[in-house]
Amino acid sequence: MRKLNALILLISFSLALTLTATAQNEESIKGYDIKDKLEVKYTSVKNQHRSGTCWSYSGLALIESDILRKGKPEVNLSPMYIVRNTYSDKATKYVRFHGSLNFAGGGSFYDVVESIKRYGIVPEEIFAGLNYGEEMNVHGELDAVTKAYVNAVIENKNRKLSTAWKRGFDGILDAYFGETPKTFNYNGKDYTPESFAKSLGVNYDDYIYISSFTHHPFYEKFIIEVPDNWALGEVHNLPLDAFMSVFDHALENGYAIAWASDVSEKGFSYPNGVAIVPEVNIDEMSDSEKSKWTTLSDREKESQLYTFDKPGKEKLITQELRQEAFDNYTTTDDHGMLIVGIAHDQIGNKYYKVKNSWGTSDKHSGFFYASEAFVRYKTMSIMINKNSIPKQIAKKLNL
16 A cells, blocks of 8 residues: 555656646746747848839739749749839839729739730849949939839820830830840850740649638639729639638648738737737736726737737637728738748647748848738738649639
């Protein structure tokens, strides 16, 4: 009996030590301890610097990732080649619309693919687009000058357009970006932009655009109503759960996702490297805590929710909540990025690993983690290779 009691005491003591060690270990973890679960292939992190060209960087990042996925050598494509050609096309349409169209540095993933189809593409080392005395992109002056030029063309008092206005505009682009190459040599071979685009082995018709909103029918296409969609590109519309299943299926099969989202949210924290949609857990509060919480102002509640000291419960995002945020302008089309993986934090919350285009000086060296709730809530649209979509969804989309 004494031996049995001693054994029980020993087991109890060991269990107590284990629980104490576990508690101490959890206590020692500060902030967000996020571990990658899976990751697809991607090229190096770039830096758009002071330019509104994230759409070009992220759209090309998807194509670069696809090239790697096919087992081909890494290539860094030129975002500024796309931007320069898109400025020119945008100016033509802006003038045709008599200025009743958005004209700015922003754009969409659609612009990237359509530009390659029309003008080809070149490596970044062939065309950096820095012909104005800067070592990195600084587009404030360029944006102001080009906008003033097209407005002057529209508002001129001659009551008709001259035959020179477009040559003049393209001259401005050449002055800032440099003239686009007609031919170039890369890795010992001669190319045109068109032949180089073909040499990459990419079918540019494979890229499609998807979103999830209720103001248009599901499983049909619609022109997404965001200012940077100057080209009036269409997206396929999916119910939210089906939309999210596309993310996981693509990543699990080695495909990256070009992601347009809203990063102006309180839950997007550049210093902490996370994007979250926290929710207070009333059920776990004591009566005194509940009483105190109900007396706080909205501002005080927000300050407690967005401390970023550790992960917690995330908000349940419904189709209705997502639509409401879009309709009332609290979800806007701010930034294009590339989703390259799936991860989890220390309490099991799911995240998507995101490759950004703001350089590598941040916490995760150019990457951050967007919670599943954030992606459900704040995704505007995605560009994806149609071969990465689940077959049953592809069939409904008539792909």
